[in-house]
Structures are given as structure tokens and as C-alpha cells.
Amino acid sequence: MIKPTIDMGYLKSVLWELLCIPSPSGFTDQVVRFVSGELEKLDIKYELTRRGAIRADMPGRQYSPDRALVSHLDTLGAMVKNLKPNGRVELVMIGHWSARFAEGARVTLFTDEGAYRGTILPLKASGHTFNTEIDKLPVGWDYVELRIDAQSDSREDLVRLGVNIGDYVAIDPQAEFLDSGYIVSRHLDDKAGAAVMLAAAKAMVDNKLQLPVDCHLLFTISEEVGSGASAVLHGDVSELVSIDNGTTAPGQNSRETGVTIAMKDQTGPFDYHLTHKLIRLAKEHSIPHQRDVFRYYRCDGAAAVEAGNDIRTALLTFGIDASHGYERIHEDALESLAELVAVYMQSEPAVKRDAERMGSIEGFPESQGAGVDPALLPHPIGPGVSEDR
Template sequence: MDMEYVKEQLKNLLAIDSPSGYTKEATDYLLKEFEKLGFHAYRTVKGGVIAEIGGEDENNAVFLEAHVDTLGAMVTQIKGNGCLQICPVGGIDANSAEGETVRIRTRSGKMFDGTCQLCNASVHVNGKYADTPRKYDVMEVVVDEKVFTKEETEALGIAVGDFVCFEPRTVITESGYIKSRFLDDKLSAAILLGYAKHIREDNVVPERKIYMHMTVYEEVGHGGSASIPEGVTEVLSVDMGCVGEGLACREHQVSICAKDSKGPYNYEVVSNLIEAAKRAGADYAVDVYPHYGSDAEAALTAGYDVRHGLIGAGVYASHGYERSHVDGAKNTLLLLKEYLG
């Protein structure tokens, strides 16, 4: 497996702003990458990307899903002081958003920098700074332009409904740790591109036909609820593996989820994933996630008659400044290679 390619694709994807609802630049990039690899890919009406990877059994096909939409925010009001009131897109907590560099993307195509701050953010001025609960109604985006009134900010072309994109701050250390916002789930998208590269360059013909679906609304709950091709009997989400207290998974491992907040995953699929991990010699963990939902579950909720599963490289500090490891990506690839045949 070409891990340098995976790391390159990860950095490229993370550099593209793509909060849920503003994902065309990311999907344009994916369409070009699949074309470079020699696979037919197309954009769904909903905006995601589906690639046909090939394989033998077309009536027992596997639908691999990762998502390239991320957390973000949207302008809800231009305040009298020229700053922006925002609301979250997806589950980005106000505590995590504070102090982050952002980009405001207007519908006219202009882009402006800013910072998400607590209102009256100077400790030397605000005596209640430490006592203020961080919620979006006491937060604002300070625009990096010479604006001090609502009218001056509006004159820039910034308006209600504009997307606010957070800087990912991507770092890959010499020891292999990957630190960035939005590893959920661009790390998995890069892993699937790496798997597709392996299929093409090593002339692999999987036992079952494989499709890849890069979804664009997972963070708001309905990314995988449509567009499953005929013949698919199994949906396998490749998303982040949870790392935290009470769970076994670490950033160096591939996580196999047995159950999350929506319920158990298909018993046969989970059992087969565990056996495949053992055969491949992959470092893995099996966990139950207390606060989680996936594209695979969205497919079942939408009424598709499929088996479902969920795997992913371990990611710590989910929905914040996240951390994983190159070994977690490598073990995920080992599991995919063995499981899909």
C-alpha cells in the first residue's frame, strides 16, 4: 500500500474547504483523482461522488462510503459592530471553535479571513471572560477587514447564509502522528483513494463488485441516505474510529464498531471484519460508540435492504483538533484488502 500517496491525498483534501452544503470544490477534486487512477466516477444529483472500482460478483456488491463534508458554520446575522453572528453546521462545539482562524466564503466568490472569538474577548477588559459559558449566542467572527459597522461589513459582500470555514491546521509529525481538524472523515477518503490505487496498480479483481461513495452530507445526518446502485447488498462506512475513555481503540489501530447510538451493526458483517483483521495481521479493536451515527445507518434509515458495517482509523478528540496516526490508516487498508478479497 502506498502510504505516501495516502498522506498526499489527505493533505490535499484537508486544504479544500468543504463544510456540509459547500462541497463542490472537494468533489471536483475527487472526480479528477478517480479519473487519474483510471476509474469511472460521477457526481450524484445530491452532490456526492460514486466511483466504480470493479470486481466479480455484481449481485453481491459492496458500497464503501466515506464523507468529505466537514463541520463548519454559517452567518446568521451581521452585527452592529461589523462582526458576524454564526450558527454551527454539524456538531462543532463553541468551546472548540473559539480562537480559530476562519474563512468567510461569499456567494459572489469573494473570500475573507476572520477569527471566531468570544464577544468582548480581551481578558484585560472583560472581567467575566473565564465565567462565560461558551455558546454561539455569545460568540462572533471578527472579520479581518477595516469594518466597524454592519453597513461596512455588508459593503464587502458578506451576507447572511455565507459559509464560515475553519482552518484545519494540518501537521504530520516525523513519528507518524497526523493532527488536523476534519480527519473525520477526510482521512478515510484518502484511505479509500489509496485502496483504489492499489486495485488499479496491482491489477486486483475483488471477489465482489465494489463501489466507492464519497458523501457530502454525513455531518448533518443524511449523507448515505441515497444513490445506492443496483446489486449492492452491503454498505460499509469507512469513517473515524473513536478514541477515548472506556474504549479500546487507539490512533494506531483500525476500529471495528459493533454498535453505536443508533443500534448494532450487522452481526455477520462485524464478525467477518474481525476474522479478516486477524487473517491480515492488522492491529484492530472492537468497540461500542456511545455518541455516533454513520452513513451506513443513514442508508438503512432511508429504507435500503442491505447489511451494514463501520470501520475506521482511530481518531482522538473527535470534532475538535483531531489526532490519528499513519499506522491507523495502514491497518485500515490491511483490513480492507483482506476483507474485500
């Protein structure tokens, strides 16, 4: 098992291309085609679900118990809720994000026949007109509207332009790749994760590294709206590692460098054995890392478990500042994350018994705190039990 060199030029180039492709949840066909093309360049076989989630297959020495890595291609966005009498457009959010970060955004509105550029503005946008009232306007989607860059002063004008309720609105990423290594953009969640997975796969292919078991690369298209990896798994997948963002903020241990390994999110703890295996791999290969717990966060793994899959799940993240807003990451975290993903792909299954969906207690793992002798653990004292038994 080796820690391969990650082609960071490729990783950043793919990330740039991904960011340039509009893909709010429900409007992901173009980005699916792009990722499919990258898999073809790497000579990695893949299939699509009916709606376009991608399942790529990297064969190993044995087919089971196999594993999967997952990231999502869909992003936050908006949709036309109503055509307003003033020629502006009322919006609803796609995904969960604050209208605070929508104000001032440049966007593309996709109609049935074409597309228009525009800007999301607060209802009171002009200081010369509303004076200090602009600072008193509440924050929320009811207090913003889309101004289309076309002649539109009435609802009839919008109809003439072909605008309809339900049209998709994609938010410009405004991406900047800085010489300092920082990358600032919307939608780094989770296009950076997709780029990491492709770069790790490229490292495996370039170095002709053998996998012990089959590994599936999953690219989902509905994580931001909750369904994620619920319908793209092979039945014999026993380990699922999500690649997504980890929030750097007060009270969090995530950083914009190294790999942040999540121990728990709002849906519950991640699998003890798979998570601690990833921690061991990071230590053994000198990959910078830290642990964190996320209170208001869910990922593709949650959707897979909620869909009834009996699998071990873990979450590896790149630290991201201002998630679901104007996001920032550092390329060092992406490199460390791709290294850990590539090492993990070469490793043996966390629990060999997982090759069977059901089995006896034989081979079932123990999780008693890093090898603590059970005799040293406290025992309950109940009726008829002596304290010095």
C-alpha cells in the same frame, strides 16, 4: 487473496490535499472535483448525483450481490446567522460541534462575490478590557462572533463588504504531519477515511488484484448533517462498510493504532455477519485491530438504512483523539485500515443468499455465538414444560 502494500506516500499526500480544500456540509463542490480527479488518475469510472455525491465502480467477476465502501467529504463548519451592529458576525454551526473548539479558530468567510479571512472570538476576548470576566463567559455559539479582517465597525460596513446571512464559514484545518507518525488537524473526520479508500483502491489497481463482485466507492457530501449515504447506493448493494473515525477517550476501546471495528453505535448494532467477517479477515491477515461501541455516534450506514435500504452495514474506523475538536490520528491506523479495506474488497460476499432481495430460508445465515451448539443453550421453561424434558 493478499494483503497488498499500501502507498503511504500517496495516502498522506491525498489527505493533505483534502484537508486544504474547504468543504463544510453544503459547500463541497471543490472537494468533489478533487476526488473525481483522483479517480480519473486511477482509471476508475464514476458518476455524480445531482448534488455531487460520488459513486465509483470497480467491477468484479460478477455484479451481484455487490458491495460498497463509503466515506464522507463534508466537514463541520459555520454559517452567518446575523450581521451585528458592532461590525462582527453572529454564527450558527454546521454539523454538531462545540463552540469551545471554535474560539480562536482562523476561518475563511465565503460571500457571493469573494472571500475574507477572519477569527472566531468569544464576545469578551480581551483580558485587558474584561479582566477575569473572560473566564466567566459561558460556552456556546451565542457567546462567540466572527471578526472579519477588513474594515468593519458597523452592520452597514458588513453590507458594504458584501456579507450576507447564509454565507458559509470554513474553519482552517491547521494540519501538521509529524515525523512521529501523528497527524494533527481539524477535519480528519472524515477526510482521513476518504484518503484511506483512495489508497486502498490504488493498491488494488497497482497490483492488478481481481474482485469477486462489483465494489462501489461512495464519497458522500452530507454525513455531518445526517443524510449521508441515503441517495447514492445501487439497488443491488447488499453490503455497506463505512470508513470513519473511532473516538479514543476514557471509557472507549478505540486506539490510535490498528483498526477499530465498531460493533454498535447510537442507531443500533451493526450487521453481525458482515462485522464478524471483517474481524476474521483482520485476524487471518495479522492486521492489528480492536472492537468498540460508540454511544453518541452515527455514520453513513445509518442514513442508508433509514432511507429504506435492506443492506448489511459495518463500520471500520481509525482511532481519533478529540473528535470534532483539534483531532489527532496516527498514520499506522490509516495503513492498517487501508490494508483491511483492500483485503475485504478481494473477499467473497458475507452471505451468498444476499444476491436475492427476497428468498426462502435456504441459505439464510445463523448467528449463534461463534459456533456454540444450540443444544447447549438454555431453553425457556413454561406451562406444561418439564425442566428435564
